[in-house]
Amino acid sequence: MSPLGPHSYDPGIAPSLLVWTIEIPEGSIEIDLNNAEATLHLENVCRVFDAFTVPNSFDTHHPLGLVSAVIESLSIHWTGISKTLSFSNGKTFRGDFIQSVAAPISVTVSTPSTTPPFTPAAQDGFEFVADPATTVTNFAQIGQEHNGSLF
Amino acid sequence: MGAAGAVLGSGLWTPARADDDNESRCGVPLPITYTHPTPTGPPIHHYFPGPIDGSAAATDPFGTHPEGRDPSLITNFSGVVGEVDLTFSGTATDTNTGAKAGYSFHTDTRFMRGEFIGSDQQRHKGAFAFI
Numbered sequence: 671m672s673p674l675g676p677h678s679y680d681p682g683i684a685p686s687l688l689v690w691t692i693e694i695p696e697g698s699i700e701i702d703l704n705n706a707e708a709t710l711h712l713e714n715v716c717r718v719f720d721a722f723t724v725p726n727s728f729d730t731h732h733p734l735g736l737v738s739a740v741i742e743s744l745s746i747h748w749t750g751i752s753k754t755l756s757f758s759n760g761k762t763f764r765g766d767f768i769q770s771v772a773a774p775i776s777v778t779v780s781t782p783s784t785t786p787p788f789t790p791a792a793q794d795g796f797e798f799v800a801d802p803a804t805t806v807t808n809f810a811q812i813g814q815e816h817n818g819s820l821f
Numbered sequence: 822m823g824a825a826g827a828v829l830g831s832g833l834w835t836p837a838r839a840d841d842d843n844e845s846r847c848g849v850p851l852p853i854t855y856t857h858p859t860p861t862g863p864p865i866h867h868y869f870p871g872p873i874d875g876s877a878a879a880t881d882p883f884g885t886h887p888e889g890r891d892p893s894l895i896t897n898f899s900g901v902v903g904e905v906d907l908t909f910s911g912t913a914t915d916t917n918t919g920a921k922a923g924y925s926f927h928t929d930t931r932f933m934r935g936e937f938i939g940s941d942q943q944r945h946k947g948a949f950a951f952i
Contacts, residue, residue, distance in 0.1 A: 674913045674922050681952055686940060688852045689865045689951070691894045691933075696948040699934045701901050708903045710932045710950065718952060728862030741952070746930060748903055757874040762854075763889045765873050765902075773905045775928070783917055795916030798924055800909050808906040809870045809880045811892065817853065818897035819938055 676722045677796055679739055679779055692717050701812060706768045708748040708812045715741040720781040720796075722789075735789030742778040748812045749773070762821055767813030774802040848939025850895040850949065857883050867894060870906040870929055880906040893933050894951050900935010 680690040694712060701708040720739040721727035727736075750771025758764035783795040852866035859865055868890045871878030875886030892904040906929050913924035931951040939945050 674915055674920070674924065677913075677924075679952065683865070684849065686849050686851055687866055688850055689867050689894055691850070691949050691951045694932075694948050694950045696934060696946075698950070699901070699903070699932050699948055701903065701934075703901070708901075708932075710903060710930070712950060715950075715952070725859075725861040728859040728865070730862055744930075744952075746903070746905055746907075748905070753872075755872055755874060757889050759887075759889045763873075763891045765889075765891075767873050767892075767902075769872070773907060775905070775907050775909055775930075777911075777926075780916070794918060796913060797916050798911055798913045798926070800911035800926070802909070804911065805907055805909045808908065809878065810903075810905045810907075811870075811873075812901070812903045813873070814901050814935075815873070815891065815893060816899045817891055817893060820897050820899040820936065 674796055675793065676734075677779075677781060677798070678721050678723050678727060679718050679741065680721060680727055681718050682727070703768065703812065703814065706749065706751045706770065706812070710744070710746045712741060712744045715744070733790070735784065737781060737784050737788045739779060739781045742780060743776065744779075745776045746773050748810055763815065763817045764821060765813055765815030767811045767815075770807070770810035770812060772805070772807045773810035774805040774807075776800055776802045846939070846941075846945060848941025848943050848945060850937050850939055850945075850947070851897065852894060853891055853896045855886075855888075855891070868892065870904050892931060894931070895933055895937050895949065897938035898933065898935060899937070900933060902931060902933050904931045905929070 869881035
């Protein structure tokens with residue numbers, strides 16, 4: 671636990687039950703499957719909350735509070751080929767994907783200082799700047815797919 | 822009525838068209854059908870990261886998925902997807918006191934770009950991020 675407290679960022683769950691997903695400009699994504707590369711780049715994303723913890727995010731009562739935060743910038747770059755995989759279940763999902771070797775992330779995110787009732791107690795503001803060199807890629811993949819009625 | 826008439830007549834106000842931009846689109850993307858439980862809330866529509874053939878993965882605590890492990894959050898979707906499960910660290914700052922400390926995060930972040938059939942049963946194009 672950091673002395674700066676827990677922080678966890680997500681856009682919440684939509685009334686449609688779409689989870690933690692927001693629409694972004696199409697130009698935020700660059701993808702070149704022939705060269706096994708892709709980049710996601712976002713700036714000034716204010717449609718996210720600091721839910722402080724994942725369990726607090728899923729709890730519809732948000733006992734730890736829920737405040738708007740800002741992803742000032744976020745970049746992820748997928749590179750390399752660890753494995754290629756094609757799959758179809760014959761009915762509802764098929765895809766062709768490249769499992770990447772690495773996907774370093776750069777992100778700067780901030781939460782403003784808060785007071786009740788937005789959090790149970792007053793909290794200082796928080797800013798985090800990632801060091802991309804520390805990225806451990808547990809899993810990464812890029813590809814194309816078709817699901818549901820567009821199977 | 823005078824003020825409204827003045828605004829309407831000034832040319833400053835124009836009605837939004839349904840296809841002007843994504844903000845005015847009536848249909849919204851719908852979630853994939855698969856759900857898994859969460860510790861504190863209702864089940865959510867989401868597969869943990871892992872190979873699309875549904876084989877076992879250290880990043881997925883819910884085991885194997887013979888139906889496949891769809892990385893898209895959106896159903897009725899056709900397009901490109903990127904997915905990561907990352908751990909990383911950096912420097913955090915208390916913006917009130919200026920105190921700094923090392924800080925670590927874990928993230929499952931994804932993008933989806935392509936076509937989808939939304940809740941209005943119409944086909945749309947769009948790009949999305951799972952954060």
